[in-house]
Amino acid sequence: MFMRSRARRRPAPAPLAAAPVDGRPLRVLLPTGLAALAKESGIGAAIRHQESAVRSLGHEVVTNPLRPFDVVHLNTPFPDTLLLARWARLRRRPALVWAHSTEDDFRDSFPGSNRLAPMFRRWIAHLYRRGDTVVTPSQYSKDLISAPKYGLRAPIRVLSNGVDTTFFRPDPSARERLRDSLGLAPEAQVVISVGMQLRRKGILDWVEVARRMPEVTFVWYGRTDPRLLTAEVEKALADAPANALFPGYVQAEQLREAYCGADAFCFLTKEETEGIVLWEALACGIPALVRGIPLYRDAMPDGVLTHQVTGDGPGFAGEVAQRLEALLTGELEDLTAAGRRAAEGVDLDEVAQQLQEIYRLAGVLPARSSQIVTAGA
Structure with a gap:
């Protein structure tokens, strides 16, 4: 959890051949909010990778939950994740919850983390259960969160966080x-x-x-x-x-x-x-x-x-x-x-194609309505 990474924002690529759903791009909510606290961690890097993948597929990235959206990506174990999941349910929009963290990788982290680990697992399990689909970066982590103590019933999909191999490449000099x-x-x-x-x-x-x-x-x-x-x-x-x-x-x-x-x-x-x-x-x-x-x-x-x-x-x-x-x-x-x-097999372009398949399996479709939600609504 919260691995330090210096992955930089990848330049916006040309959209991939994988066409937007139903001929129209999706509006993908990648909320900022408390996620800003994790910007220097592995979760922060993963969010930036998701943004790159979404844009490369020709979809639109939305950061304000009061704007129209068709699907939301939830990545952090912070309290606003629960609120955003409830907001997506209220709007009848699917929520994809990323299971970056487990009880196991919370241990041996910070003072008191071993004592708090069972409580942390109950909290993240509560968050993961709010997802219509749970996405996790490896088969190993899927096996961990599939344990009965997490109580997940939604489909669990494996999707690597990926790496920008156009930036991270050999340079003998x-x-x-x-x-x-x-x-x-x-x-x-x-x-x-x-x-x-x-x-x-x-x-x-x-x-x-x-x-x-x-x-x-x-x-x-x-x-x-x-x-x-x-x-x-x-x-x-x-x-x-x-x-x-x-x-x-x-x-x-x-x-x-x-x-x-x-x-x-x-x-x-x-x-x-x-x-x-x-x-x-x-x-x-x-x-x-x-x-x-x-x-x-x-x-x-x-x-x-x-x-x-x-x-x-x-x-x-x-x-x-x-x-x-x-x-x-x-x-x-x-x-x-x-x-x-x-x-190269987990380059961000490859990850984008797999993300498109996850959208398909989750039944994510462009909403017919484009009405903007206002603060007073």
Whole structure:
């Protein structure tokens, strides 16, 4: 949940061949509201990706719920999502609710998150049940929210959040620029990770791997409000070795430079529903070493798109360091071409075509009425 991503807004593409429904474009409500609070997170990136997909299909994006709309996309676990779902029901318009979050990926996030996780699951399940269709980014997350404790009855569709492969693409010239920006020697080895500074994102293990490999520079892009850091993460950041750098939040262009210029992407997250940053990394052609969580073990087995180390506990960082050393020295198979091809399979244009099919299955049609709703109505 709330994965940091620097995905930038994609230039408006020419409409795809998939024609608007019934010869007329849909008016798709992508409300702003409290969603603005998530603009720097993975959910924020997903919303921007949806906007790009909607426009590429020739449909109209509406942000004000008081304007006419034919379908609404609801993405956040904030209170206004419930109000917007009720508004759509009142207007007799279908609501597509995106299940980006689960109880599992809420754990190990913020102080008290483990105690609050069951309550959070009841809340998001209540929101997801308001959808006429529930959309989730992977088969793994679909399996999680299909459990009886979520109580979902609406159809659940799988749709990747996607990646902009026209923006995130290999660029060998970025290697020198990245080292210049970090003040490193041209031959320096650089390993990066991207995300919020959370235990769930694997930052404790990542710092320990950096400690075991002092000859390599480790760079973590992304930050968390210091007020939301757990004590153990605060300590890990304060005691991090000198070869571990934390530039914080960076813009999309800087993040692309990092993906393209680094020697490896080390993503030790413990739980994801998809992980947009991994798709960004693969799109840029960077070798990737990830923790072998169920999502990645099933969707991209070890040695196919990524190299993986499965496990946790005291010995995990040592195993990662050994595997990472083998990756950096070229002992492991080069999977970057396969990773790039896989990323192209979830490019935003591909996602748009699948979104059009979800509209069809949900029975979304252009409304005959175009009457504007006013505040006094």
